[in-house]
Amino acid sequence: MNPSSTRAISTDHTPDWRLQADCRRPGYFGTDHWFPTGTKTRKDREQAADAKAICRECPVALHCATWALRRREEDGIAGGLDADQRRSIRRRVMKEQLSSEQTADVIRAAWAKDAQGPLVDTYLRSTRQGNDGHVWWRGLKSSYTVAGRVFTPRQLAFEVGHGRAPHGQVKSICGEQFCVAYEHLTDGVVHWQREHLATAS
Template sequence: MTTLYGHRAPNTTARAPHWSDAALCRRTDPEAFFPAGIGAAVQQQIDDAKTFCTGCPVRLACATSAITNGWDKGVWGALDEGQRRRIVQRRPENLRQAIRDEWAKRKANPYFDAYASRTEQEDDGHVRWLIKSTSVTVLGRNYTPAQLGLILARGREPHGTTKATCGRPGCVAPEHLADDIVRWDRSRDAA
C-alpha cells in the first residue's frame, strides 16, 4: 500500500555562508599547512604557509576560529602553533587585536636565513654545509654550522659541544644535532 505523503521534499535551503568558503587554501594541498617534525625544511614549510596566508581575505576569521576552537596543529590565519599558544596564554581582552599584534611581530628568522643560505639538503636526510667558513655571525654572535642547526631544532642557544649524532661527518641536519643538554637528557631517559 502506498501513501501520498510517504516521501520527503528535497531540502532546498542553502547552507549559510561561512568564512572558510572564501579561504584561499581551499584550493591548495592541506598538507602544506600541517608541517611535521623539526628542522630547517619544516621551518621553511611553516614560513611558506604563513606567507600564503598573508594574502588571504579571511585570515583574521581563520586565526580567530583556530584560537577559539583550540585547533592546536598547523598554520591557521598566518599564525603557527607557538604564536596561537602565546595568544591563548596571555588571555587578551581583544582577541582580534592580539592576532594583529602577533602578525606585526613576523620577521625573518635571522638564524634560519643564515642556515638556509649556506646549507643543502641531501637525498638521505642529511644536510651539508656549503661554504668553507666554519662559523657565521648572527645578531652579533659567532656560531658554528652545528650550533645554528641546533638553534633551529631546539629554539634555544646551544650549551657545550654541539655535534651530529647520525655518524655522518659534517652533517648539520637540525634533527641530527645534540649539545650537552640533549645528550644528558638522552642518557637520563636511557637509564
C-alpha cells in the first residue's frame, strides 16, 4: 500500500494510521517509489529493496502489512512485502489457519529475510577468503550504504553472521585488524557473554 493511494480505506471507526506512514514523508508522498514497474531490471529491484527497507522502519508497518493481506492488495510494496510475498503469506495463513499473532510472526520473518539478503550479497561481493579463516574486505571505503542503512565493513559482516545489528563497537578478536570474518568479530553483547562465561567457569 501507499497511503497516498485513493484505494486506502479510512472510516470513523478506523484510526487513521496512514498519517504515521513513512511513505508520506516529503520526497516520497505521492510518488511511485512503492510501485516498481517490475522485478527484472536492477533499477526495479533496487527500488523495491529501498521501499521495503523504509517500510521495515515505518511505525505502522505491521498494521499496513496486515491491512494489505486482508485486502488482497495486488500492487506494489505494502508493509515491507511485495505482491509475491503477500500471496505466499496469505496462502500459508489460510492453509495453516494462523492466528493474528502467528501471522505477525510470519510477516516479521519475511522482513528479517529481506533485510539480510542485500547484506549477504554485499558481504560476498566485497570480501575474499584469506588463510587461517580470516576474511578480507576488498573495498577501500570506510562505510557502505545497503538497503538504506549505513554500515562499516565490520558492522555489515557482524550483522550477516549474527543475524542482528551490533550493540556498541565491533572489534576483531583474531589479532588481524582488517579481518571481517564474522566469527572473528565481537560487539558489546558477545564480549559481555564471553566475559560472563569466563567468570562463571
